[in-house]
C-alpha cells in the first residue's frame with residue numbers, strides 16, 4: 001500500500017493548471033465577501049487586489065473556467081461564485097472523516113466553517129477506547145477498529161489525519177484501503193500513497209518559519225536604515241526564504257502562501 005507518488009501532476013485532467021486550482025479558493029473567498037455585501041459585479045483589478053493576485057494572472061485563471069467578464073462591467077459576482085464553487089466541487093456535499101480526536105482533531109471537528117463550504121463531518125475516529133462514544137462537536141467518537149466500515153458506510157472520499165506522526169502512515173493506508181482518495185494530513189510526516197490518491201499537508205510551523213524570516217528581514221532593514229549600511233541578515237536570509245517559499249508554494253501561487261501544501 002505504501003508505494004507510489006505523493007504529488008499530483010502539474011495539470012489536472014480537465015486542463016486547469018494546479019497553480020490556478022490553488023488560487024481558486026482565494027478568488028472564492030474574495031467573491032464571497034463581495035456577495036455578502038450584495039456587490040453585483042467586480043473588475044479584474046478589484047478582485048485581483050482583494051484576492052492578493054496579479055490581475056493578468058487572474059484573467060488567465062478565469063479563462064480556464066471559460067469566464068471572460070464583460071468589458072466595462074467586469075465579472076458577475078454571483079455567477080463567478082457559482083462557477084468557482086462548481087469547479088472546486090463545492091456544489092456537492094463531501095462527507096469527511098477526522099481520524100485522531102485529540103487537541104487538533106477536536107478543534108477541527110468544532111470548526112463551523114467546513115459545513116458552509118460543502119464539507120460535512122461524517123464521523124470522528126480515535127484509537128483510544130476511552131474516547132469511544134464521547135460526543136465531540138455533537139458527534140460521538142467511534143473506535144478506530146471500525147474505520148473501514150465507517151468510511152464505506154458513509155461513502156467518504158476525504159480523510160483528515162490528526163493523529164501523532166507515528167500512526168499517520170498506518171491510518172493513511174487504512175483510509176486508502178477503505179476507499180478514501182483524498183487525505184488532508186496534519187501529522188508532521190510525509191505520507192506515501194498510491195496513484196490516484198491526493199495528499200495535502202498542513203504545517204503551521206512552516207508558515208511560522210516563513211513569518212520569522214520576514215520578521216528577521218524587517219529587523220535587518222530597520223538596522224540597515226539606522227546605520228546607512230546594506231542589511232546583511234536580509235541579504236543572507238533572502239536565499240533561504242526563497243527556498244522556503246518555493247517549497248511551501250512550489251507552483252508559484254500568488255497572494256498569501258497557503259498553509260496547506262501538496263504533501
Ligand SMILES: NC(=O)c1ccc[n+]([C@@H]2O[C@H](COP(=O)([O-])OP(=O)(O)OC[C@H]3O[C@@H](n4cnc5c(N)ncnc54)[C@H](O)[C@@H]3O)[C@@H](O)[C@H]2O)c1
Nearest residue numbers: 100102103104126127128162163164165167187202203204
Ligand atoms: N500541522 C499543524 O500545523 C499541526 C498543528 C498542531 C498539531 N499537529 C499535529 O497533529 C497531530 C495531533 O496533535 P494533537 O495535539 O491533537 O495530539 P493529541 O495527542 O492531543 O491527539 C492525537 C489523537 O490521536 C489518537 N490516535 C493515536 N493513534 C491513532 C490511530 N492509529 N488511529 C486513530 N487515532 C489515533 C490519540 O488517541 C489521540 O486522541 C500531531 O501529529 C501533531 O504533531 C499539526
